[in-house]
Amino acid sequence: MKFVDRAKICVKAGNGGNGCVAFRREKFVPFGGPSGGNGGKGGDVILIADPSVRTLLDFKHKRHFKAENGQHGSGNNKHGKNGKDLIIKVPVGTVVKDAQTGEVLADLISPGQEVVVARGGKGGRGNAAFKTSTNQSPDYAEEGEKGEEKWVELELKLIADFGIVGFPNAGKSTLISVLTKAKPKVADYPFTTLSPVLGVMHVDYGESIVLADIPGLIEGASKGQGLGHQFLRHIERTKALIHLIDISDFRERDPIEAFEIINREMEKYSPELVKKPQIVVGNKIDILSDRSEIEKLKKYFESKGYKFVPVSLVTLEGIDKLKKEIVNLFKSLKEGEKENEKV
Missing domain, CATH: 3.40.50.300 (P-loop containing nucleotide triphosphate hydrolases)
Known part of the structure; x- marks a missing residue:
């Protein structure tokens, strides 16, 4: 197996889903209230130290990683599903740095230790969330937030006695x-x-x-x-x-x-x-x-x-x-x- 001890990858967290603008349309309720649900949260990108991974070789062939987006909200106050987190396995002993600032984000020295390197965007609120005593029928909703995106550097330092x-x-x-x-x-x-x-x-x-x-x-x-x-x-x-x-x-x-x-x-x-x-x-x-x-x-x-x-x-x-x-x-x-x- 070829030993690779440095790599640079781009991680993109999932975007939050948009909130929904909807109104209840029920029989005998001609002026139903707002019923737009919130959007789901975007998935995080998480690095986890795994003893079964020995080198950073895989990251030489694949450099871009993206978590799942949150789903949009819908009518009847249905919230969008949260996006799945993306789990990336790295060798135990991996130092994770922000490629732009050089800041050390984590030093993964123990099996199972993990770090969130890109956080998913929050889901936008649907119009039902904006209903107030003075605004009974809001006709607007929020867009979901963008997920974080960054380049990170991975540096493997062997752990030996x-x-x-x-x-x-x-x-x-x-x-x-x-x-x-x-x-x-x-x-x-x-x-x-x-x-x-x-x-x-x-x-x-x-x-x-x-x-x-x-x-x-x-x-x-x-x-x-x-x-x-x-x-x-x-x-x-x-x-x-x-x-x-x-x-x-x-x-x-x-x-x-x-x-x-x-x-x-x-x-x-x-x-x-x-x-x-x-x-x-x-x-x-x-x-x-x-x-x-x-x-x-x-x-x-x-x-x-x-x-x-x-x-x-x-x-x-x-x-x-x-x-x-x-x-x-x-x-x-x-x-x-x-x-x-x-x-």
């Missing part, structure tokens, strides 16, 4: 396939992953931890270089990060330099990103000739307050320890959330 970040070719796709049952495309060239991949890591006590492989970032990503901030936005939703670095003999850059570059790019995009807890994972120790370097890296990262776990995604050395660190951090974060809820 951990985001896996690092330079292209650090091994992120392989890592998520090892930790979960996700099957991303894996190859030995940059930007193998062109869309975020979600995987679920099941742990012994029945909990599930959602991991997201965030496509490769490079220096200048915050300015749009490489895959740019096209995917930096997905990191915002995560509780913590798994920062993967290549520590093999054949690495393209110094591991510490690589770590700092990615952190700087995240900070330029949003200072909040680098405040997230990070587990630093040194990959490819199976092709590292001098293992004394592992201890040097461990001392450096732990002095900065980060856990450092050396692994090989080929031999799976260190993977059990990495899983434990992920679970421990996950538990700690959940306990922190519970404490905050009590405050």
